[in-house]
Amino acid sequence: MASLWRRVLERLARGAVSAADAEAKIARDRLHDAIEAIPEGVVFLDAEGRYILWNRRYAEIYHRSADLFRPGARLIDTLREGVRRGDYPAAIGREEAWLAEREAMLLAGAGERHEQKLADGRWLMIEDRRTSEGGSIGLRVDITDMKGQAEALAQALARAEAANRAKSEFLSDMSHALRTPLNGVSGLAQALEGTTLDAAQQALVGDIRASAAELERLVHGLLDYGEASQAKEAPALNSGSGTAQLRVLVADDNPTNRKVIELMLTAAGARPTCVEDGAQALEAWRSGAYDVVLMDLRMPVMDGLSAIRAIREAEAGSGRPRTPVIVLSANTSPQDLRESAAAGADDHIGKPIQADALVAALGSARAA
CATH class of the missing domain: 3.40.50.2300 (Response regulator)
Known part of the structure; x- marks a missing residue:
């Protein structure tokens, strides 16, 4: 009789575990789908700055470094390799200082926004925020078109000012x-x-x-x-x-x-x-x-x-x-x-x- 109850309990436990695993998988799939649906680049890091999860758009934005992305790899190491490859024009000539500044921003996770130019001419708006577990979530927005529009507007304003000066003269x-x-x-x-x-x-x-x-x-x-x-x-x-x-x-x-x-x-x-x-x-x-x-x-x-x-x-x-x-x-x-x-x-x-x-x-x- 005892062995019968033991078998029943074991089956119930296995069923509970299976149900929990199923629910966890459903939650992971939903999270994955939600992240993939975001039109901007998103990346999740643990408290040590290691990759946990990222969406397809993030990989597209950093396509020159996408081969380095894998769970457990440190983002700062990816940036270091990107600097070696020449992916970040602002780092040229001050590589170590640039990496130190970037790592400090990651560790702070204060949500401070800053712009980043890539080697292919695109501009990104970068924002990193700390999560409640001590990790961080990063957002990468391609602002190349906005920068182009801003430059065109600045040029138009400069032409208008020049025309006004010419009129005054x-x-x-x-x-x-x-x-x-x-x-x-x-x-x-x-x-x-x-x-x-x-x-x-x-x-x-x-x-x-x-x-x-x-x-x-x-x-x-x-x-x-x-x-x-x-x-x-x-x-x-x-x-x-x-x-x-x-x-x-x-x-x-x-x-x-x-x-x-x-x-x-x-x-x-x-x-x-x-x-x-x-x-x-x-x-x-x-x-x-x-x-x-x-x-x-x-x-x-x-x-x-x-x-x-x-x-x-x-x-x-x-x-x-x-x-x-x-x-x-x-x-x-x-x-x-x-x-x-x-x-x-x-x-x-x-x-x-x-x-x-x-x-x-x-x-x-x-x-x-």
Whole structure:
């Protein structure tokens, strides 16, 4: 009887084991199918960093190393062989350091994402996380297309920025090219208007002034869509108000502009000294005592901004009193104004220059 019960118990035990084995196999198969269904590369490692399980996509991604994959093999050893084969461009020339960094990431398992480039040109996003048993699960995502799109976007943005810079430079060039001769026409007409003229001559000068004003309006209309003019308009003042006996250094490379400014300053009672570029302006400022400096921006040898910065640096180093500097320029965009102020200018007047605006600026500079 005892032997009968023993046989019955043995059969039940074998059946239980068989059922457990069957259930375990079903669970393993389901896990395998689930992992294979994941479209990205997945790998499971034990606590020692040895392969346990990986899906087909993982093997496809690392096809140059797939022959090394086997349960129990260490992933770091696979990486070491991959480095020897030249699979990882980032490791070239620093192989041991690269392997140490990669192993540290595996051991940390903090889920920190980083990019990895393969020898065939593909890019991967890599993420490794620790499991509750002390092992790790790794995810490998092919981001080659995303990298290509990002690069294309960056190139498009660079082209757009280059086009915007080209537009700004074109507008700046156009502003200078149009407003510089316009300044001469308008300024000379103003100077002529202040001389003794008969009625017919006064009418002709009036026509010139009116035509110059219309041309100025057209120039502003042409450039305003990309260059917000900030030229300061001052209230009308009597000539010479606050400018008599004023010593003014004028720097402008255009002879007509120098003549116009000289006529305006002389009529206001000031004493102008004219130079042709920033270097001459700096030399003249160092050797003379001037109450105000009028500085063009675009000049050969040394531009106006460089000359202003050099004057401010020299003042700071010598303890010399600050000389007011007023920029007179055909470039009047917000960026131009910011650059003038940053260089150390006290004011910025746009061309064509109006005599009253210049006199007012000189008066304000003298008062300051």
